[in-house]
Amino acid sequence: MWRGLRTALIAAGFTVDGVAALLGPSARAALDRGETTPARRAVRGTGAVGTLVRLFLLGDALPRDEVAAAIAPAEVDEAVAAGLLHDLDDADGRVVAALDLRPHGDASLPDAAAWWVLSDLEVSPERRTADREHVLGTGAASLSLARATVRRPVGTLLDVGTGCGVQVLHCSGHARELTATDVSPRALDMARVTFALSGIGAEVLEGPWLAPVAGRRFDQIVSNPPFVPGPPRVEHVYRDSGLGGDGASALLVAALPGHLTEGGVAQLLASWLITSDDWTARPRTWLAEAERAAAPGGLDAWVVQRDVADPALHVGTWLRDAGVDPASPEGTELSERWLDYLAAEGVLAVGFGFVTLRRTAPDVPGTVVCEDLRQSHDDPLGPEIEAWLDRTAWLARHSGDALLDARLRVPDTVALERGLVSTDEGWDPVAATLVRLDGPQWRHDVDEVGVALLAGCRGYLPLRDLLDLLAAARGADADDLAAAALPVVRDLVHHGMLVPA
Template sequence: MSTFAVPGAPDLSDDVCARLREAFQRTGYDADGVVAVLGGAAHAALGRGEPELAHRASLDAGELGTLIRLFLLGSAEPAAEVKAAFAPLSTEDAVAAGVLRGGDSSGDSFRAALDIRPHGDDDGSWWVVADLDSDALGHAVPEDHVLGVGHASLSLIRATSRRPVGSLLDLGTGNGVQALHATRHAQRVTATDLSGRALALASATFRLNELDVELAHGEWFAPVARRRFDQIVCNPPFVVGPARVDYTYRDSGLAGDDASALVVRQLPGFLTEGGVGQLLASWLHVGGEDWGDRVARWLPAETDAWFVQRDVADPGLYVGTWLRDAGIDPRSPEGRAKSAAWLDWFAANDVRGIGFGFVTLRRASGVTPTVVCEDLRQAYDDPLGAEAGRWLDRVDWLRHNGDSLPDVRFRVPPTVLLESVDEPGEEGWRTTIRRLHRTDGPGWQHEVDDLAARLLAGCQGALPLEDLIELLAAAQGLDADELTATALPVVRELVRHGMLVPVAE
């Protein structure tokens, strides 16, 4: 297994990891064990930053309760109870490895010195090693802070395709959580980071879970120069603003959205033919410029791209959010000074908002690439990763069949509904809006007119599109060629969104 040691970083040797893993397994300190002890309500409250219910639930859970209070609640626990929970790893060795620290001046208690917590998926559970957050530290985090599993990490996990691949690169691995999930579907996983401390903790994460992940140290793609991968995932330091590095986990040292632009420009060059890259990204909304045009300019040639905008933040809210994320009170002198510099930069660059979302890229040599930028701000439950894979499949299908759409028999999936909005009029209710709504995946919605609704009603897999258009044109007294020219762009969009499905011959 790969190891990575950095002076000053916690040193979790193979032996320490083995004994710590044995303690966790013995006590049931895993994702299912924690939920079983806390129960749904207390576990949800803990996720909201409300620890009291979890504390009460843990009191009758023995050694597992000790570990929950120690690592998940940040409590100081009696030395005797910590010693029992950590066996066969001694508390002396745990302190020496940087896992524990003294809880008070008496020396009769311990606190966690690292954030080590269970993280699971449908197939099992891991442990993720990261630094303590600002609440546990009692002050702002240091520059080389290694973030735990936050909302951004979880959203990228859900947005990543899990189709089997031979090789996968986790660019900017941080605590290693993306690479953990990658080991489920990739034969070989490589993890890189500019931060030596991040690689040291990621190494501990992988060894604690007995996973063989290649580690490489360096900036951006430099550690993997001249290599190519079947899949690349990246949660880059995407915070936008002045060119500075306050915290390596979020700041790139590049101004504005240049970090996201750099990854989008360079990533396709490290993919195998047909390889897929998926990342989180931020982009500026600048006065007089469409955000889609901005991000499309980042793309290299021969790259399919799907930019999905999940949110647009107001600059003022954005600054306050990231100050609090680092444990800085926006009302403090430090917070006021940082806010002023940040907002001045936004104003000087005419920044009206900050977009955030997911990017899916595919190396597509020798063909005309498909580039789509769209808003997806509605709530949805299904993971976007599976949809991203199917989106690429549908792009391929349209690429090979786009000129013969009239000959194809289509059907509307049962998960697609036609909704209408009616308003009262002089002669009763009058339909003002007709909307197609796909109830699975990301919940796509498309407004359609009466003609489109009638055409789609006939898409039951029996007749080719050309025949349906001719029948509709005859019934409505319209020219079939003109109706075809109007219908085909709508059909292409609905196929791309999985709202019309071709029927196999």
């Protein structure tokens, strides 16, 4: 069945590029807004690909014979039996899609393959609320994780909580052996179809969390788990862990390093409850557990907070995500229960972001960094995370005298902004800010001593010599200047604002 359907999808050109070319930019934009008529007009008389667009992307009920021609050599009865189509048994002999099947791709891959993702139909006002076992498709969260994933070649990769298999698709271009786990048999059934249609081989294992891979280690782990903080119950498997609060994120962050090979990297989406002015308090507690799990190796960890929501916004967002109107009787009851729980936990807000973990060699000191990255950032985060891991490894090898002996330079993508105030004598400088013009566009305030030091970082002289010259010019003690400068230099290297020459 699925092999035949794959043949039909390819032959019809039901791919990301094929559909985009068929619809054109105007109809595509309208479809993104939920307006289907322009797309329906665009596919008239276009044969099999138009039928597939209407069936799977527009949700139209179509005559059996038309669908049969479009999916051959797969058969309509097979598709109905497999749960992909639903026979309406009406006078017109029509069938309709019972599941969501859509083309997917990754433009960042040099030889982008044609993929198809199978999931439950999207929740909408016409399509009721999500069931407990609802399987999401290519949602915003899964795509954001894919864009943040490190893409360097690895031997083994594990996707924890694979759902319909989206992360495995994106990792298939750089991982030789793929393993996908999930607690939901329904999700795994859909993942198997996603892999079969997309021509990808993967080991698929059922079970909670890391139980299916007990005792195994992987070069890379990715996870888009049910991270949504809420009461300790499971209303929707894709969203709720049943652990209560941010228990899912706490469990995975603490446990994943124990399943990494030396040098292995884990990346996951996570949420944390913010119960004080310090949003990092809970993630740092998990990272302390993660360091123990990494032993005898060390641990590099980068927690990036991308968004913060107050409890009311958090609850309303996730109720609507499941198709529940927060103002309805059902929504009101769920909101009260959810907000009561968060209030009892002393939650001021809920943070969301990415956690990157790397298990280092036993003799390599680890680095733990928690940072806010809520500024606009449209570039994929994956390359920045790769670069952060490289910079962190370099700094681990260059501590103390080794850093002083290093030759550093300011990249061309870094600029200096100056703040000036008007005085009787003209404009006087009051502030200086170093700004990265690429990636996350980090910003660092620097004083005039820092400005002078950075002006000399052209890769010609060791940092030690630059500090000695600066100390002599300012009549300062070279050792005191170095002690003050080194933490700043390390921070600038971490953020790519100083790089080894």
